[in-house]
Amino acid sequence: MLEQVILHNFKSHQNTQLNLDSSRLHALVGQNSSGKTSVLQALHYLSQLTNSEPENIFHHERAPQFLITIGQNNMFVTASGFWMDEKNRNNWEYSYEWTKTNYSASYPIVSWSINGKQKISNSTFIDEVLTDLDLIPKQIIQSLKAAVHLKLVATNLAQATYSDAIMPQVEFDGSGLAPTLDYLRGEYPDRFQSLQEMLKRIVPGVREIGVKRAKVTVDRQRLIEVDGKSISYAESQEIVGQEVILNMNSGERIPAHAISEGTMLALGLLTVLMSPDRPNLVLLDDIEQGLHPKAQRESIAVLKEIIETNKNLQIIFSTHSPYIVDELTASQVHVLSNTRSGYTRSKRLDEHPDVEWAKQTLTTGEFWDAEGEDWVLAGEMND
Numbered sequence: 427m428l429e430q431v432i433l434h435n436f437k438s439h440q441n442t443q444l445n446l447d448s449s450r451l452h453a454l455v456g457q458n459s460s461g462k463t464s465v466l467q468a469l470h471y472l473s474q475l476t477n478s479e480p481e482n483i484f485h486h487e488r489a490p491q492f493l494i495t496i497g498q499n500n501m502f503v504t505a506s507g508f509w510m511d512e513k514n515r516n517n518w519e520y521s522y523e524w525t526k527t528n529y530s531a532s533y534p535i536v537s538w539s540i541n542g543k544q545k546i547s548n549s550t551f552i553d554e555v556l557t558d559l560d561l562i563p564k565q566i567i568q569s570l571k572a573a574v575h576l577k578l579v580a581t582n583l584a585q586a587t588y589s590d591a592i593m594p595q596v597e598f599d600g601s602g603l604a605p606t607l608d609y610l611r612g613e614y615p616d617r618f619q620s621l622q623e624m625l626k627r628i629v630p631g632v633r634e635i636g637v638k639r640a641k642v643t644v645d646r647q648r649l650i651e652v653d654g655k656s657i658s659y660a661e662s663q664e665i666v667g668q669e670v671i672l673n674m675n676s677g678e679r680i681p682a683h684a685i686s687e688g689t690m691l692a693l694g695l696l697t698v699l700m701s702p703d704r705p706n707l708v709l710l711d712d713i714e715q716g717l718h719p720k721a722q723r724e725s726i727a728v729l730k731e732i733i734e735t736n737k738n739l740q741i742i743f744s745t746h747s748p749y750i751v752d753e754l755t756a757s758q759v760h761v762l763s764n765t766r767s768g769y770t771r772s773k774r775l776d777e778h779p780d781v782e783w784a785k786q787t788l789t790t791g792e793f794w795d796a797e798g799e800d801w802v803l804a805g806e807m808n809d
Contacts, residue, residue, distance in 0.1 A: 427569060428469075428507040428707065428740055435495040436503055437464040440769040447757040450733050450740045451726075455751060456762035456799050461770035462744035465762075466575055466709040468503045469742070473573035473707060475522060475536055476562055490524035490534055495769075499526045509565035516565045517541050538566055568738075573707035574598070574698060580716065583690045584682035586640035588667030593703060600694050604668035604682075607697055608637040614702055621700045624728045628721050629689045634673040642667030688716030692725060699732050699739075710743040719749040726753035748791030756781050756790055763799035765806065773802045 428446055433439035438461045446452055454462040474483045484490050494501040502523035509516050518541075522534040538545055540563045575598060582600035589605035596606050611618040618635075626632045645660040670682035670693070682690060699708065714722045733739050745751065751759055756776035763771050775781065775794060778801060784793040 427509070427738070428505055428742075430504075430506045431465065431469065432502075432504045433465065433468050434503070435498040435501040436468050436493060437461065437495065438764065438768055438770045439464060439468075440495055440498075442762075442770055442772050444760055444772060445774065446740075446742075447755075449755070449758050451729060451754065451758055452740075452742045453751060453754055453759045454742065454744045454762060455746070455759060455794060457764070460762040460764050460799070461772075462762055463711055464770070466711060466742065466744065469505065469707070470573065470575035470709055472503055472505055472520060472522060473570040476520075476567045476570050484534065491526065494524065494526070500524070505570075507569055509569050511565075516563075518563065518566050518569065520562075520566050520570070538562060540565055568706065570707055571738075572703060572705040573709065574705045575709040575711075576600075576695065576698065577711045578691050578694045578715075580687040580690045581683075583694045584670065584685065586642050586667050586669035588642040588644055588665055595701065595703070596694055596698050600691075603690075603694055603697060604637055604640075604670045606701065607635065607670060608668050610697065610701065611637065617700045617702075621696050624696055624731075625689075625693055627728060628692045628717070628724045629686075631675045632672055632689065633675060635693070636671045636673065636679065637668045638671050638679070639666055640669035641665075686716065688718070688721065691715050692717065692721070696728070699729075704736060704739065706738045706740065708739070708741045708743075710741065713743040713745050714747040714750050719747075722747055722749045723753055726750060748795040750791070751794050752789045752791035754790055756785070756793070759790060759794060761794065761799050761802050763802040765803060771802050771806070 427450070430446065431444040433442040442461070442465070444465065454465055456462055471483055490501060500523070502521055504519060504521040506517070506519040509518060518539065520538045522536050524534040545561065577598060578600040580600070583603045585601065587602050587604045589602055594602055594605040594609050596602050607618070610621070622635050625635065641664055643662055643664050645662055648659055648661045649656050650659065651657070671679045672682070672685055672689070674680055695710070698705070713725070717725060729741060733741065756778070757774055759775040760772055761775055765771060775790070778784070778797060788796065
């Protein structure tokens with residue numbers, strides 16, 4: 427379970443520290459470009475380093491030299507928390523650090539500790555292999571197990587899709603929803619039924635979720651031999667896949683592409699949370715997309731129930747909605763703001779000097795909406 431996150435020179439985060447309460451549901455709020463998505467990205471890269479080599483994560487536009495704050499030479503991201511096993515609590519810390527050198531493509535240094543006993547991986551460069559990641563303690567792997575960063579797109583969720591995976595999954599952008607639902611319906615009918623009931627609470631117009639067969643065009647890589655050399659080319663094939671359909675109060679078997687954006691986004695998120703290989707950490711951008719204020723409130727109520735049934739699940743999301751924030755306590759809300767130079771500053775809403783007064787007179791959303799983000803910078807020198 428995450429308890430603290432520190433970002434140092436990661437994009438706009440010159441020195442940001444987030445202290446998470448025990449609720450396991452945390453909101454990031456602030457104006458556009460205040461650094462909310464960067465927090466989710468930093469944690470996502472950290473989680474990926476528990477099961478992937480750095481070359482699969484830090485490449486091209488994600489390379490460390492493009493993530494580091496402009497004008498700085500060193501960047502690190504550190505997360506700390508705990509994992510409870512049958513015998514006791516294990517405190518852990520996990521970090522990646524990158525320093526500019528003559529080798530601009532060098533990998534970050536990865537380090538970790540369990541109950542204060544630290545391990546630092548070998549510093550390696552692009553032509554070497556980092557094998558120490560195999561030694562990462564299970565408590566860290568379990569805490570960050572299958573962490574997902576979601577930026578769901580309604581059109582991707584609505585697409586007819588094919589998957590040959592034994593256990594299909596919804597991708598970062600929403601691709602793969604139909605086969606994942608079909609798998610869930612066939613192999614885990616109780617979870618599928620629970621998912622359907624939750625969606626009906628958020629969107630009362632929904633009556634039933636279905637999946638039908640549909641034609642899908644896929645590109646297969648083929649090889650031909652020309653003059654003794656193998657040449658790869660893509661060949662388009664039309665195969666049978668699946669498409670989501672919904673029975674609504676307004677009609678039967680309505681295809682997903684004709685369903686509202688908010689309904690599809692809610693369905694996509696619930697499918698991720700109810701899948702058999704459920705993540706322990708979900709990082710979600712813009713949770714309120716396309717949802718009516720009443721549906722936003724109900725979606726948070728549903729998330730709280732899902733968290734109660736999965737003691738290891740933690741959800742961190744960004745939002746611009748006071749209706750969402752209304753359903754949280756001040757300690758669950760992290761307010762981000764930018765200095766004049768563009769650096770991110772962050773404080774929890776319960777750090778506001780008037781929070782005790784606000785608890786007596788305002789909802790959490792009303793308090794945030796009234797105070798905004800400028801108070802986070804109070805007392806700072808203009809930079």
